[in-house]
Amino acid sequence: MxxxxxxxxxxxxxxGSSGSPAANYAQVRSxxxxxxxTLAEQSKxxxxxxxxxxxxxxxxxxxxxNSRRQxxxxxxxSPARKRGRAQRVDYTEFFGGFxxxxxxxxxxxxxxxxxxxxxxxxxxxxxxWRVMTRRAHRWVSSARHSFDGPVCVD
Numbered sequence: 001m002x003x004x005x006x007x008x009x010x011x012x013x014x015x016g017s018s019g020s021p022a023a024n025y026a027q028v029r030s031x032x033x034x035x036x037x038t039l040a041e042q043s044k045x046x047x048x049x050x051x052x053x054x055x056x057x058x059x060x061x062x063x064x065x066n067s068r069r070q071x072x073x074x075x076x077x078s079p080a081r082k083r084g085r086a087q088r089v090d091y092t093e094f095f096g097g098f099x100x101x102x103x104x105x106x107x108x109x110x111x112x113x114x115x116x117x118x119x120x121x122x123x124x125x126x127x128x129w130r131v132m133t134r135r136a137h138r139w140v141s142s143a144r145h146s147f148d149g150p151v152c153v154d
Contacts, residue, residue, distance in 0.1 A: 056142040057133035065152035083111040084133040091129035
């Protein structure tokens, strides 16, 4: 009992009697230094920075209907900072379409190309798309993004 009383007096002397224990905990917690990144986290972040130079970024897709009520999509992106030999746009309406090779491909596009438009989509479907950048002997994929096919009514 005496030990508990001494500990309580020591806490009040250290932190004061005004304020809640939760506020005192938050104050103590905020003064502690942030844990540093592990070696694996540091190498992962630098690897992802290097990878961003090799693939397209900032992907955006805008859909619409033309004057004949046919759907279209306009793809826009920022090409890889380290330009490849070519690019292409892949898009699919199938779940797992890229892994099962059920997707549409654009023609080969120039390395600096930033946009491509197609009318080869269906209304109301959910699509996934990516930009592929040609490196020496392989294609490097951008992140995958999605868009919804527009609903074009007569």
